Amino acid sequence: MKIYNHLSEFKKLNNAVATIGTFDGVHYGHQKIIKRLCELAKANGGESVILTFFPHPRLIIDPENQDLKMINTIHEKAKILAGLGVDHLIITPFTRDFSNLSPSEYIKNILVDTIGIKQIIVGYDHRFGKDRKGGMDDLIEFSKKCDFKIEEIPEQDINDVAVSSTKIRKAVLNGEVALAASFLGYNFSIYGRVIKGDKIGRTIGYPTANIFVEETYKLIPSDGIYAVTVELNGASFQGMAYIGQRPTINGMTRNIEVNIFDFDQEIYGQNIKMNFLEFLRHDVKFTGLEALKEQLFKDKEATLAYFKNQSL
The missing domain is CATH 3.40.50.620 (HUPs)
Structure with a gap:
């Protein structure tokens, strides 16, 4: 074309x-x-x-x-x-x-x-x-x-x-990304550049890539945790994404982050595509980083269970 x-x-x-x-x-x-x-x-x-x-x-x-x-x-x-x-x-x-x-x-x-x-x-x-x-x-x-x-x-x-x-x-604004996909005929996605964050995720065992979406007119799903796939350099990875203001650490800005499973490459400055497959839970404030870490363990288990069910 x-x-x-x-x-x-x-x-x-x-x-x-x-x-x-x-x-x-x-x-x-x-x-x-x-x-x-x-x-x-x-x-x-x-x-x-x-x-x-x-x-x-x-x-x-x-x-x-x-x-x-x-x-x-x-x-x-x-x-x-x-x-x-x-x-x-x-x-x-x-x-x-x-x-x-x-x-x-x-x-x-x-x-x-x-x-x-x-x-x-x-x-x-x-x-x-x-x-x-x-x-x-x-x-x-x-x-x-x-x-x-x-x-x-x-x-x-x-x-x-x-x-x-x-x-x-x-549907997207409500976090109902699976419903949106049923209308679209494909998974709703965002493209963005990986930027440096404050690296709190890696201190509790869940490092995340922070995504900057340049186009301010782009629709972004509601705050919460999602099962996603990430496309990078011709390869696809499973992961869980977070959208929100990180209330547990009193965050002031809305972030888009993704924990890519079985991945340890340095990708700052690279562009990635993130496909939203399933909404897992709403964003909540935890009592501290230890409580957040415990929930992230559960989130990852839920995400892996989602992918396992999809492959059956």
């Missing part, structure tokens, strides 16, 4: 089959749409194109509201889309100027003249252009002038996509 970080990088195609959206999560509902996109492109001898936006339009239109968190970072999303067989991904910066394009400018300048659409897949009641005034009537009018076909995704499918995204975000 070819990735373009601006429309200006894209060279117009002779036979583009395109769809448009944020596709956050790239979950089962999204995958259904993308599968149809690739099928149409193949059947018509064309190339599949996804036009997506970064940052999310809501963060630009309503900058005061920073509560919206994304299931995927833009890099995670691109990786998943590549695995689904998409030919081209255009990540266009969503700016005030872009949001002010009239519906006719949006269709003519971007879809027709820049991308070269011969067919477009849009969701039921898809809105676009300044103040979201553009719709199916505008697409139909220009399709006659500019010779492209339109396929509309049924209302039920679009509603399912919206509901699934909402359910996924809610």
Whole structure:
């Protein structure tokens, strides 16, 4: 899959089959749409194109509201889309100027003249252009002038996509990562860089890698202990992750840490992927480090039991 970080990088195609959206999560509902996109492109001898936006339009239109968190970072999303067989991904910066394009400018300048659409897949009641005034009537009018076909995704499918995204975000925020995986079709994960911590974990026999997630818009699961797998340098390891403020030692910041089982390599500065498989328990304050150590022993036993059960 070819990735373009601006429309200006894209060279117009002779036979583009395109769809448009944020596709956050790239979950089962999204995958259904993308599968149809690739099928149409193949059947018509064309190339599949996804036009997506970064940052999310809501963060630009309503900058005061920073509560919206994304299931995927833009890099995670691109990786998943590549695995689904998409030919081209255009990540266009969503700016005030872009949001002010009239519906006719949006269709003519971007879809027709820049991308070269011969067919477009849009969701039921898809809105676009300044103040979201553009719709199916505008697409139909220009399709006659500019010779492209339109396929509309049924209302039920679009509603399912919206509901699934909402359910996924809610599940992750509640720590229900197994439920989120059932909607996504894959395990929710985070990517981050290993940074130095205060090394308290290693003094009680449970050294942890502290993970720094650069993208502040990334959705993070609720505080607690999780069974996870860690991907690093092409290898996968089992482990237990912690998210929280470390109340036992009166921590002041929210940390993301992982104790990787049977692992003793120095990995400061390296990037890792952590896949959340199962929620084990909520974060609690213990009477001291000895009590915390006893609980971590139980947590590791519970995590190992989870992996053993999964392999049966």
